[in-house]
Amino acid sequence: MTAAPPVLVAGGGVAGAAAALLLARAGRPVTVLEKEALPANKMCGEFISVEAQRYLDFLGIDLTALGAAPITTVAATLGARTVAHALPFAGLSLSRYVVDEALLQAAEGAGTTVVRGTRVTGIEQQAGGHLAVHCERDAYHPGAVLLATGKHEMPGDKRKVASGVEPLIGFKMYFELSPAQTQALAGRIELLFFDGGYAGLQPVEDGRANLCLLVHEKRFARAGGRWLDLLGALMGETPRLARLLTDAVPLLAHPLAIYRVPYGFVHQPRKGEPAALYRLGDQFAVTHSFTGDGMALALQSAAMAAGSIIAATDAATYHRALAKGVSGQVRRSMLLYRLGRRRPLLRAAITVGSWFPQLLSAGAAWTRLPPALLDNTIAAIAPTAPDVG
Numbered sequence: 570m571t572a573a574p575p576v577l578v579a580g581g582g583v584a585g586a587a588a589a590l591l592l593a594r595a596g597r598p599v600t601v602l603e604k605e606a607l608p609a610n611k612m613c614g615e616f617i618s619v620e621a622q623r624y625l626d627f628l629g630i631d632l633t634a635l636g637a638a639p640i641t642t643v644a645a646t647l648g649a650r651t652v653a654h655a656l657p658f659a660g661l662s663l664s665r666y667v668v669d670e671a672l673l674q675a676a677e678g679a680g681t682t683v684v685r686g687t688r689v690t691g692i693e694q695q696a697g698g699h700l701a702v703h704c705e706r707d708a709y710h711p712g713a714v715l716l717a718t719g720k721h722e723m724p725g726d727k728r729k730v731a732s733g734v735e736p737l738i739g740f741k742m743y744f745e746l747s748p749a750q751t752q753a754l755a756g757r758i759e760l761l762f763f764d765g766g767y768a769g770l771q772p773v774e775d776g777r778a779n780l781c782l783l784v785h786e787k788r789f790a791r792a793g794g795r796w797l798d799l800l801g802a803l804m805g806e807t808p809r810l811a812r813l814l815t816d817a818v819p820l821l822a823h824p825l826a827i828y829r830v831p832y833g834f835v836h837q838p839r840k841g842e843p844a845a846l847y848r849l850g851d852q853f854a855v856t857h858s859f860t861g862d863g864m865a866l867a868l869q870s871a872a873m874a875a876g877s878i879i880a881a882t883d884a885a886t887y888h889r890a891l892a893k894g895v896s897g898q899v900r901r902s903m904l905l906y907r908l909g910r911r912r913p914l915l916r917a918a919i920t921v922g923s924w925f926p927q928l929l930s931a932g933a934a935w936t937r938l939p940p941a942l943l944d945n946t947i948a949a950i951a952p953t954a955p956d957v958g
């Protein structure tokens with residue numbers, strides 16, 4: 570019997586680490602190349618949806634033992650008006666620093682070689698369809714490559730988004746709140762809408778709060794083009810944000826920032842694409858952040874890509890199956906986001922939602938991964954991963 574060809578994973582975030590873990594548990598030789606030398610904070614609201622929870626549980630990651638905070642209520646604020654509802658499912662909140670590291674360590678424990686502090690600089694298709702993966706100092710020649718490097722494009726790999734990419738800036742900052750603010754935020758995700766964007770505020774582990782927001786570049790410029798000016802302006806116009814953050818202590822020297830996330834992107838297979846190059850997570854599709862389901866999509870892609878490699882199906886077949894499973898979710902997230910940008914519609918949705926909370930549940934279900942997709946994917950991969958509880 571010939572040995573299974575080695576798999577190389579570019580990027581050790583949720584998608585890459587989860588796929589490596591599944592492949593290693595199925596006995597495949599796997600190497601992960603991760604650009605960060607040490608565990609790092611990541612741009613994310615850190616809301617863990619029920620779908621992401623299901624995959625992480627399947628992978629053996631115990632979120633509660635890692636300190637995840639429960640999120641049971643969503644509160645939406647526009648100006649001085651706040652409406653709160655019970656979430657249609659119990660969410661969790663845990664920093665990506667902890668989640669990604671737990672996955673990467675589990676992958677390593679299952680036999681994956683994790684090479685940290687190594688940036689993939691290019692992937693080249695050579696004669697005979699073989700792939701060469703180039704890093705700053707080295708080159709690898711694996712049997713299959715999982716591209717899981719997240720939102721940003723690899724050199725020479727321009728991604729197209731049919732509706733264009735909005736010039737939005739994402740910011741994230743952790744805060745230490747006062748005891749009263751901590752109590753007011755317990756169990757809640759607060760969505761605060763403002764002219765030119767929205768913010769999410771929720772507790773994470775260790776009593777900290779994560780403020781993650783998206784703002785149009787023009788609004789940011791109008792606010793003075795500096796993070797502290799923007800935060801001051803938002804607290805000035807949104808009394809609830811002011812109540813939750815006045816005198817809160819920022820815990821990072823600078824906020825994490827990101828620009829022009831390609832929301833709405835879904836990979837369209839191209840002719841002549843390498844048969845052994847599998848795109849995962851944000852490299853395959855970017856659902857809108859407000860759904861809080863990006864990690865679930867990344868984990869979905871990881872489970873399907875691992876299943877595809879184990880079953881020896883090519884990347885095009887995997888890409889088609891994944892597109893069938895997730896592109897509806899991405900399309901609907903974009904539609905709701907665009908509708909929500911219209912102030913009168915957003916105000917009406919918040920008001921109607923306060924009368925009929927079941928409409929909010931229906932809206933949430935509309936932008937999430939379908940449960941049947943998770944059932945089928947987990948059933949298909951479970952027999953190949955005997956260690957998974």
Ligand SMILES: Cc1cc2nc3c(=O)[nH]c(=O)nc-3n(C[C@H](O)[C@H](O)[C@H](O)COP(=O)(O)OP(=O)(O)OC[C@H]3O[C@@H](n4cnc5c(N)ncnc54)[C@H](O)[C@@H]3O)c2cc1C
Binds near residue numbers: 584605611621781
């Ligand atoms: C503002 C914002 C808020 C969000 N909030 C949420 C939320 O609350 N809940 C949720 O579920 N989703 C949320 N998301 C989406 C979620 O963050 C992503 O969908 C998810 O992280 C995708 O996982 P990934 O593994 O594909 O990419 P990533 O998590 O970005 O992982 C990519 C990994 O690859 C590494 N890497 C990058 N380039 C290279 C390279 N060249 N070589 C080697 N390694 C490399 C990176 O260091 C990283 O570890 C949010 C996104 C944004 C922008």
